[in-house]
Structures are given as structure tokens and as C-alpha cells.
Amino acid sequence: MKRTLLIIILLFATACGDDNKTTTEVVETPEGEACEHLAEGPFKAVTAAAASIDAVENAAVEHTRVNVALTDYEGAKGGFVEFEADATGDFLMFLSADVPLTVFDSSGNEVVIESTTLGSDLCTDIAATHTVELEVGTYVLAFGPTNVTEVGLVHELSGAAHDDAQ
Amino acid sequence: MHCLNKVLLAVLTLMPACTFEDGLPWAKANFEVNAAFSSEGRQIADRIKTSKDYEIRLDGLEVDLVAITLNTSTDGVISTFDPADPPQGYGLCHNGHCHADDGRLVDYAAIEAELAGAGVSGESVVQSIDRSVDLIQGGLVPLEDCLNDCEMGRGFLQTVDLRVGTVELRGRVFDTRADSRLPAEGVELRGLVKLDAVFSQAVKGEVGGSELPGISVTANLIISAPVFDVLDFAQLQIDDAVDLADYPEILPEFNEKLKNTEMFDVNISRHQL
Numbered sequence: 555m556k557r558t559l560l561i562i563i564l565l566f567a568t569a570c571g572d573d574n575k576t577t578t579e580v581v582e583t584p585e586g587e588a589c590e591h592l593a594e595g596p597f598k599a600v601t602a603a604a605a606s607i608d609a610v611e612n613a614a615v616e617h618t619r620v621n622v623a624l625t626d627y628e629g630a631k632g633g634f635v636e637f638e639a640d641a642t643g644d645f646l647m648f649l650s651a652d653v654p655l656t657v658f659d660s661s662g663n664e665v666v667i668e669s670t671t672l673g674s675d676l677c678t679d680i681a682a683t684h685t686v687e688l689e690v691g692t693y694v695l696a697f698g699p700t701n702v703t704e705v706g707l708v709h710e711l712s713g714a715a716h717d718d719a720q
Numbered sequence: 721m722h723c724l725n726k727v728l729l730a731v732l733t734l735m736p737a738c739t740f741e742d743g744l745p746w747a748k749a750n751f752e753v754n755a756a757f758s759s760e761g762r763q764i765a766d767r768i769k770t771s772k773d774y775e776i777r778l779d780g781l782e783v784d785l786v787a788i789t790l791n792t793s794t795d796g797v798i799s800t801f802d803p804a805d806p807p808q809g810y811g812l813c814h815n816g817h818c819h820a821d822d823g824r825l826v827d828y829a830a831i832e833a834e835l836a837g838a839g840v841s842g843e844s845v846v847q848s849i850d851r852s853v854d855l856i857q858g859g860l861v862p863l864e865d866c867l868n869d870c871e872m873g874r875g876f877l878q879t880v881d882l883r884v885g886t887v888e889l890r891g892r893v894f895d896t897r898a899d900s901r902l903p904a905e906g907v908e909l910r911g912l913v914k915l916d917a918v919f920s921q922a923v924k925g926e927v928g929g930s931e932l933p934g935i936s937v938t939a940n941l942i943i944s945a946p947v948f949d950v951l952d953f954a955q956l957q958i959d960d961a962v963d964l965a966d967y968p969e970i971l972p973e974f975n976e977k978l979k980n981t982e983m984f985d986v987n988i989s990r991h992q993l
Contacts, residue, residue, distance in 0.1 A: 582815055594812055596819050614771075617817070617825055638771040640946055641761060660773050661898045690762060691773045691896075 584710035588648035589677035591619050591708045599623065602633025606658065606694050613695060613707055614638045619650075620707045624697055632698015639688040643711050644668070647684040647695075650706030656696040657686050665693065685712070745871035746928040748993055749790050749935040751847040753882070755942075756858030757781050758983075762945035767894070771949040774902075775894045776909065781856050783915075783943070784885035785849040790937055792842035792875035792927060801832045825980060832922040833879050842875035852888070855943060872935070874928030880986045882919045882939055888912045893953045893962060901954035909953070911964025917975060919984040934991035942983040950977045 582590070600611040601623045613620045613635040624631040637657075639645065647655065652672060657665040667686050674680035697705060757778075762768040767775040803813035810818040810831065817825045848864040894906040919941060925931055950973045956962045964970070 587815060590812070590814065596811070596823060598823075617819070638949065640771045640949060660896075690769050690771055692771060 584646050584712060585648075585674060585676050585680070585683070587617070588646070588683075588708045588710060589674065589679055591617060592648065592650055592679035592706055593677065595619050597621060600635055601625065602627075602635050602697060604633055606634040606662070606696065608634070610636065612636045612638050614640070614709060616709075618708070622697060622705050622707055624653075624700065624703055624705065627697075628699040630699035630701060631703055632696070632700060634697075635695050637688075637693045637695050637709075639690055639693060641711055642689045643687065643713060644685050645688050646710045646712055647686065648680050648708045648710070649682045649684070650679060651700070651702045651704075652682045653697050653700045653702060653705045655682075655684050657688075658694040658696065660692050660694075679706075744993070745933070746874050747872040747933040747935055749845045749847075749866075749870045749872060749937055751788050751790075751863060751866070751870075752936070752938045753785065753788055753849065753861040753863065754859060754938075754940045755783065755785065755853050755855060755861055757855035758942050758944040760944065768945045768948070769896070770951070771946070772952055773896045774948075774951075774953050775896055776891055776948060777894070777906075778856060778889065778891040780854070780888070780890035781943075782852045782854050782888045784852050784887075785861060786883040786885045787849055788847045788937070788939055789881045789883070790845040790847075790872075790923075790935070791878045791881065792844070792872065793878045794842045794875050801828060801835055803828065807831065807835060824976070829921055830979075833920040835922070842878075843873055845870050845872055872927050875926075877923045877925040877927070877935075877988065879920050880923050880937055880939060880988075882941060882984065884915050884917045884919065884941075886912055886914050886916075887943075889964070895954065902957065903960060907953070907957050908961040909964075910961065911966075913964050913971065913974065914968075915971075915975060915978070917978065919979075919982060921984060921986040923986055923988050925988055925990070932990035932992055934993045936989045936991060938987045938989075940983070940985050943978065944981050944983070946981045947974070947978050950974055 595618070597619050598615050599621050600613055602625050603610065604625050604627060613622060614637045622635055625633040627633050649655065655667070657667065659665055665686055665688070667684050669685045671683045759768045764775060767777045769775050801807070803818070806813045806818050809821050811821065812819045817827050818831060820826050846867040847870065848866070849861060850864050851862065853861050889909065889911055891909045892906045893902065893909045895902040951970070953962050956967055
């Protein structure tokens with residue numbers, strides 16, 4: 555009888571422990587967050603400049619889809635915007651259209667894009683993802699030439715939202 | 721007198737003395753405040769870098785801390801924050817922050833404090849600080865008088881607010897770009913900025929219930945280097961100096977950046993008096 559009672563108590567105790575595990579919060583990945591912001595915003599509009607020296611609008615707005623209106627550029631569409639990196643690390647640039655992207659530092663030197671991925675398994679809003687390592691400072695993003703007139707940009711710092719507790 | 725009657729009389733005489741200790745408050749708070757500056761991820765030798773490619777050598781950074789306040793409500797928990805059902809004025813909530821309708825990114829903790837603050841209806845314990853604190857040195861902040869000796873009536877803990885009056889900075893700012901926007905030797909940086917900001921965090925607990933009557937409030941404020949990212953010093957310099965006091969128009973953006981980059985956390989612990 556006592557053994558039966560002990561087994562029942564242990565079974566209840568186990569059930570309570572499992573309940574706690576199910577309450578763990580699930581944190582999004584950078585790609586998941588980019589899908590959300592590309593689809594739902596919030597939105598900010600900036601206009602690309604025709605020359606890098608005029609690239610005065612900052613497109614580094616956290617957790618926001620920045621819609622970059624492209625201008626006439628090399629016989630097609632494109633242009634330049636500023637990007638103020640507020641941390642050092644791998645920045646993921648999620649674009650709504652597969653527009654050519656080149657990154658320059660403030661001295662005009664090209665910054666190597668480490669990797670580019672087309673499409674996404676999570677959503678159709680991401681057309682291309684570029685990974686580029688930046689330090690704290692101001693950079694210039696050059697878009698185009700392309701035939702699209704606007705491209706949406708969401709950026710995430712790799713590792714900033716990587717504690718994907720499941 | 722019968723022996724039993726004597727004992728009963730003695731018990732009745734002593735009982736009120738044991739049961740009612742006249743003059744003891746329902747609870748009493750005590751505060752500890754720490755304040756510091758963090759240059760984490762921004763330090764280059766004796767300077768800090770900003771996202772606009774400036775470097776600042778900070779010789780002084782002081783904030784005027786006015787008071788820390790523990791607010792209570794007589795009505796218990798007024799509201800609870802649910803990211804799946806954001807309160808009015810907020811939209812998308814995920815990954816620890818919500819998007820306010822006016823474009824701000826607001827941490828869950830700040831929204832909880834806002835909701836809890838809206839429910840403040842009880843008394844407040846105001847611990848005066850009233851001193852300028854050197855953030856570069858950092859550390860424990862000496863405190864002044866506490867209103868009503870920090871004694872509290874019955875109620876429910878709601879928020880802890882830390883009020884900051886001004887921030888004053890001294891140093892020198894340099895430009896790191898090849899096409900320099902400032903003289904090579906940099907320019908003097910100074911300024912007294914009137915913030916009048918309140919950092920707030922929601923707290924929980926009951927006064928006068930089953931919890932212990934001693935309430936220890938430990939508050940930590942860290943102001944970090946990205947707060948200077950909003951400043952384009954080349955646009956602000958006059959006669960080889962930048963005096964932020966000359967530009968009250970930058971205050972809203974500076975305040976907003978401060979709220980987005982500061983770290984304010986509060987811990988409450990209970991103990992016997």
C-alpha cells in the first residue's frame with residue numbers, strides 16, 4: 555500500500571516538473587525577426603542619393619523595415635545610403651528584393667561581404683541576405699544597378715537574438 | 721483570589737503588550753543606489769568611439785541624481801503586461817520589446833513600469849539623493865534623508881522611480897575620418913544638459929500581508945557609450961569647442977537615446993525589521 559502511494563506521488567511530481575518546461579519563452583532567430591519586420595514593419599522611408607558623398611540618410615534603424623527609394627544610377631536604378639553600425643560584429647542585411655549590394659567604409663574602401671543567401675525557408679519576404687562584418691562606425695551601402703525602384707532593408711546583428719530557448 | 725483567576729488575570733494583563741506593539745510601521749524601506757558609465761564595446765585606448773566615427777576622451781561625466789521613490793497602490797496589481805495582447809499605444813511585441821505607435825522601441829520592463837505606474841494610488845516613499853555622481857568612477861551613491869523615515873502603510877508595491885536632473889560632461893572629441901570634420905587636435909567638449917528624466921521599473925510585493933516588513937531596494941543605473949551616437953559634433957562646434965548647453969534642440973533625441981541604451985534594474989528583498 556505504501557509503495558503504491560509513493561508511486562502515485564512520484565508520478566504527480568514528474569507531471570508538475572514537465573509543466574514548468576512548457577512555459578519556457580521561445581526567442582526568435584534574426585531570420586525570423588527579419589520576416590516579421592519585412593512583412594509587418596514598422597516602416598521608415600529613406601531616399602538613396604545618386605553619389606556616395608551625398609549619402610546622408612541613415613538606413614540603420616533597429617527592428618524596422620527601411621524602404622529605400624532608389625534613384626537613377628548607372629542607366630538603371632540604385633543609389634547610396636548611410637549605415638551607422640552601433641556595434642561590432644556580423645551584420646545580416648535582409649533585403650526584400652535581390653538588389654546588388656556593395657558596402658564601403660567611411661574612407662571609401664570596399665568591405666567584403668562574407669556571404670550571400672537568396673530566399674529564405676521561413677518566409678517569402680526575404681529575397682536576399684548579405685552578411686558583412688562591421689565595426690562601430692558609419693558605412694555607405696550602395697544598391698544597384700537594378701530595375702526595381704525600391705528595396706526594403708531589415709538589419710540584425712548576428713548573435714544578438716541567438717538565445718533560441720526551446 | 722483563586723490561583724486560576726490569578727493566572728488568567730496575569731495572562732490578560734500581559735496579552736495586549738505582546739500583541740500590539742504600538743508605533744511599529746507596516747513596513748520600512750531602505751535603499752541602495754549604484755550608478756556607473758559603461759564603455760563596453762566602444763573603448764579604444766583612452767577614448768570611446770561613436771557610430772558617427774567620432775572618438776571622445778571623457779574627462780568627466782556626472783549626473784545629478786534627485787531621488788529614488790518606491791510607489792505603492794492600495795488596489796493590488798492593477799494590470800499585467802501580455803506581449804501577445806499589447807496595451808493601447810503599442811503594436812508588435814517580440815524579443816523583449818514592443819513597437820510604440822510613435823515609432824519608439826520600448827522594453828517589456830518599461831511597459832510593465834508604465835502600466836504599474838498608471839495604477840499608483842497609494843503612498844510613495846521618497847529617498848532623497850540630491851547630489852552629483854561621477855559616473856566614470858561609478859559605485860555606491862550616498863543617500864540623504866528619507867521621507868517619513870522610509871516607513872510605509874499597507875498596500876502593494878508598484879514601481880521604483882529614479883529621477884535624474886542633469887548630466888554634465890567634459891572632455892575632448894576627435895574625428896577618425898580621413899576627410900576630417902574637426903581639427904586634428906580635436907575640440908573641447910563640455911555641457912550641462914537638463915534631462916529631468918525618470919527611470920522606472922515595476923516591482924511586486926505586498927505591505928501588511930504575509931511578507932516580511934523590511935524592504936530593501938537595490939537600484940543599478942548604467943549609462944552606456946551609445947548615448948553619444950546621436951551627436952554630430954562637427955555640426956555643433958563653435959570656436960573649436962562643442963558646448964551641448966547651446967543646443968537645447970538636441971535634448972529630445974538625446975533623451976530618447978538615453979532611454980533606449982540605459983540599463984536600470986531594481987531588486988527587492990524582504991527581511992525582518
